[in-house]
Amino acid sequence: MRNEARGRELxxxxxxxxxxxxxxxxxIIGSPSVFTRFDIYYSFMSTIPFSxxxxxxxxxxxxxxxxxxxxxxIMGFAGWVFAKLSNVMxxxxxxxxxxxxxxALVCFATGIFAGFMNGILVLKTRIPSLVATIGTMFFWxxxxxxxxxxxxxxxxxxxxxxxxxxxxxxxxxxxxxxxxWFLALSVLFWLALKRHRFGAHVLIVGDNVQSAxxxxxxxxxxxxxxxxxxxxxASLAGILASLEVTYLWPSMGExxxxxxxxxxxxxxxxxxxxxxxxxxxxxxxxIIGSLEGxxxxxxxxxxxxxxxxxxxxxxxxxxxxxxxxxx
Amino acid sequence: MAVNPNxxxxxxxxxxxxxxxxxxVLKGINFHVGDNEIVGLVGDNGAGKSTLIKILTGxxxxxxxxxxxxxxxxxxxxxxxxxxxxxxxxxxxQALSEQQTLWRNIFMGRxxxxxxxxxxxxxxxxxxxxxxxxxxxxxxKAITTDSIVKSLSGGEKQGVAIGRALYFDADLIILDEPxxxxxxxxxxxxxxxxxxIKARGKSAIFISHNIYYVYPVADRFVILDRGMVAGExxxxxxxxxxxxxxxxxxxxxxxxx
Numbered sequence: 001m002r003n004e005a006r007g008r009e010l011x012x013x014x015x016x017x018x019x020x021x022x023x024x025x026x027x028i029i030g031s032p033s034v035f036t037r038f039d040i041y042y043s044f045m046s047t048i049p050f051s052x053x054x055x056x057x058x059x060x061x062x063x064x065x066x067x068x069x070x071x072x073x074i075m076g077f078a079g080w081v082f083a084k085l086s087n088v089m090x091x092x093x094x095x096x097x098x099x100x101x102x103x104a105l106v107c108f109a110t111g112i113f114a115g116f117m118n119g120i121l122v123l124k125t126r127i128p129s130l131v132a133t134i135g136t137m138f139f140w141x142x143x144x145x146x147x148x149x150x151x152x153x154x155x156x157x158x159x160x161x162x163x164x165x166x167x168x169x170x171x172x173x174x175x176x177x178x179x180x181w182f183l184a185l186s187v188l189f190w191l192a193l194k195r196h197r198f199g200a201h202v203l204i205v206g207d208n209v210q211s212a213x214x215x216x217x218x219x220x221x222x223x224x225x226x227x228x229x230x231x232x233x234a235s236l237a238g239i240l241a242s243l244e245v246t247y248l249w250p251s252m253g254e255x256x257x258x259x260x261x262x263x264x265x266x267x268x269x270x271x272x273x274x275x276x277x278x279x280x281x282x283x284x285x286x287i288i289g290s291l292e293g294x295x296x297x298x299x300x301x302x303x304x305x306x307x308x309x310x311x312x313x314x315x316x317x318x319x320x321x322x323x324x325x326x327x
Numbered sequence: 328m329a330v331n332p333n334x335x336x337x338x339x340x341x342x343x344x345x346x347x348x349x350x351x352v353l354k355g356i357n358f359h360v361g362d363n364e365i366v367g368l369v370g371d372n373g374a375g376k377s378t379l380i381k382i383l384t385g386x387x388x389x390x391x392x393x394x395x396x397x398x399x400x401x402x403x404x405x406x407x408x409x410x411x412x413x414x415x416x417x418x419x420x421q422a423l424s425e426q427q428t429l430w431r432n433i434f435m436g437r438x439x440x441x442x443x444x445x446x447x448x449x450x451x452x453x454x455x456x457x458x459x460x461x462x463x464x465x466x467x468k469a470i471t472t473d474s475i476v477k478s479l480s481g482g483e484k485q486g487v488a489i490g491r492a493l494y495f496d497a498d499l500i501i502l503d504e505p506x507x508x509x510x511x512x513x514x515x516x517x518x519x520x521x522x523x524i525k526a527r528g529k530s531a532i533f534i535s536h537n538i539y540y541v542y543p544v545a546d547r548f549v550i551l552d553r554g555m556v557a558g559e560x561x562x563x564x565x566x567x568x569x570x571x572x573x574x575x576x577x578x579x580x581x582x583x584x
Contacts, residue, residue, distance in 0.1 A: 008475070191445075195445055195446055195448070196444055196445050196446065197438045197440050197444045197445075197446060198444065200435070200446060201436075203426075204431070207424040207427060208423075208424055208425065210422070211422040211423055211435075212435075212436075214406075214416075214418060215435045215436035216407060216436045216437075217435070270426075274424065274425075274427070275426050
């Protein structure tokens with residue numbers, strides 16, 4: 001039998017869906033009182049989108065054949081810029097509604113610039129992205145430490161603004177706005193990867209750079225955009241995560257790295273580039289993001305979480321590897 | 328003479344010179360391709376075959392000489408330019424994306440899309456289907472527009488690369504060692520795709536150092552040796568055995584007679 005692309009991806013997405021259903025069945029059976037009520041899902045919807053949105057962006061990075069380890073630090077630094085700038089402007093008596101818009105714009109610009117720097121290091125200086133982004137990971141984190149001196153920033157003055165409600169408000173009092181952002185962005189990312197010329201070029205570049213060049217695809221430009229969108233969405237995640245708790249912790253972003261990348265790989269996107277699934281990342285982010293709460297809810301201690309993370313990752317990646325070898 | 332001056336010429340390269348540093352790779356080559364003609368460009372490694380071709384495809388710029396395409400004098404300074412003119416190269420490594428579907432490969436870099444850049448997938452699939460069945464003559468139901476390139480055989484991959492070049496209306500298709508690394512059965516398939524170029528009224532340059540593969544499909548042979556044209560023969564003037572003898576002689580003595 002020849003391999004049909006749609007069949008292959010469907011198999012992959014069905015198996016991640018299977019893992020997802022299995023885990024939630026396990027949770028529901030293990031703790032029916034928690035998992036048949038809305039509260040736990042409300043909690044998932046308010047926390048998962050931060051790493052989920054970055055996982056969507058990271059999927060593009062991985063598909064293009066690169067990696068970015070600096071996005072949690074970009075999230076931290078851009079978020080710090082957002083919070084600090086907001087406080088400076090609010091203290092000068094500016095209207096919070098205007099302040100949050102300006103601070104958000106500067107924050108996005110910071111994220112895009114940080115992504116651009118990664119692009120320069122990888123594409124012009126020609127440092128492999130794995131090591132280049134280790135460098136920028138330390139750099140941006142270090143910059144938050146030096147600039148913030150370990151102090152956090154309150155975001156309470158922004159709480160009554162329109163943009164606050166658009167970012168992290170509660171639709172109908174119950175639905176976190178960030179969950180809607182995550183869902184909408186997932187659809188957009190899917191369209192971009194599978195239905196748009198940009199995604200087509202990202203797939204081709206990640207598949208075989210030489211072939212892409214010979215067919216006249218602008219490899220450098222494509223990868224640059226990929227790094228920049230990663231920076232942008234890290235800064236967006238920084239805004240959402242700090243607004244959600246109306247406080248900026250200078251350590252924001254720490255702990256996001258491996259979980260976010262785990263969501264991408266558990267979702268079924270290939271480490272080798274050239275192949276990826278947005279639906280997989282979407283489900284992968286929900287799996288990774290719900291494990292901790294679920295494990296505690298079914299009565300295990302928090303000590304179990306890492307062990308179960310490890311199991312889920314190893315089992316799901318083994319399934320994908322098995323499929324790949326049968327091709 | 329091997330060259331009939333009355334036949335229509337698609338490409339003429341006159342007195343082409345190229346050196347890299349102190350090494351004279353091409354020492355004034357005269358080369359042409361006629362309309363609807365398959366030219367076998369043969370010679371040992373280092374004879375200058377690929378340098379000559381890279382000048383034609385805009386990868387290298389010549390140090391001297393003139394190039395005419397459809398009677399017009401031209402300068403080719405980029406790969407894009409040569410492609411615009413209608414010169415497509417099918418590389419040894421085929422320039423395919425292994426993990427992607429056929430329809431993505433056929434249109435890679437030249438997607439059919441809306442003004443906003445969204446792919447017209449149905450149209451790309453339909454056109455790919457047409458290329459597969461009509462132009463490339465794939466009859467096997469096992470190969471569809473959604474097949475992944477990795478699952479094709481070596482000869483079939485050459486077929487896809489050639490089919491793609493034909494679809495985009497190349498007048499001249501350059502085949503760089505298209506049978507390299509292929510099994511006998513796969514080589515036969517690849518050669519059928521080369522014959523198809525001729526049947527569709529287009530021209531090709533077939534680069535190889537294996538006479539046995541070039542002979543059956545080419546109309547004319549140009550033998551390069553150390554940056555010079557060592558000999559030129561129409562197929563009707565020479566048998567395969569004599570051509571091979573001349574190649575052996577050339578390798579031994581540096582002369583073909």
